[in-house]
Amino acid sequence: MPLLTLNQAAKEAKKAKSTLLEAIQSGRLSAVKNDTGQWQIDPAELFRVYPPDQTEGRTENRDRPSEEPEKTAFLLEKIRHLEDQLKKTEAERERERAQLQAQIEREQAQIKREQEQADHWRQQATNLLTHHEEPKAEPTESPLFKKIFRGWKKP
DSSP, rough: OOOHHHHHHHHHHTOOOHHHHHHHHSSSOEEEEOTOOOOOEEEHHHHHHSSOOOOHHHHHHEEEEEEOOHHHHHHHHHHHHHHHHHHHHHHHHHHHHHHHHHHHHHHHHHHHHHHHHHHHHHHHHHHHHHHHOOOOOOOOOHHHHHHHHSOOHHH
């Protein structure tokens, strides 16, 4: 950064020129004279002795109306548009999530029904394999039948 004149340094430090000149003459602030006799002050040296007020710049920016109201309005509109898009996207995701959850529940119910049906048929097969009925014996001839046809032999 180039050296500052006494007038420029006073504006930067927000001090009177006489205050800066007193600081130079007392040795608190170092400066050199150029060929024309003007004081030349290094900005780093100036701000070492007179630090800039950090809060002042922030309050000025906050209190000062925007220099670009059209740009601000455009950005606010863009923010509103993006917020609307975000809300629509979130609603769409929630709707899709609900649809998928309903589909999962239907699929799980179908699986349960098919398992119950498979269990039923497995039980039927087990019953058929384990439950054997005794074969019916050939009909025996009744005693009356024997008495009537005692003498007759089967051909």
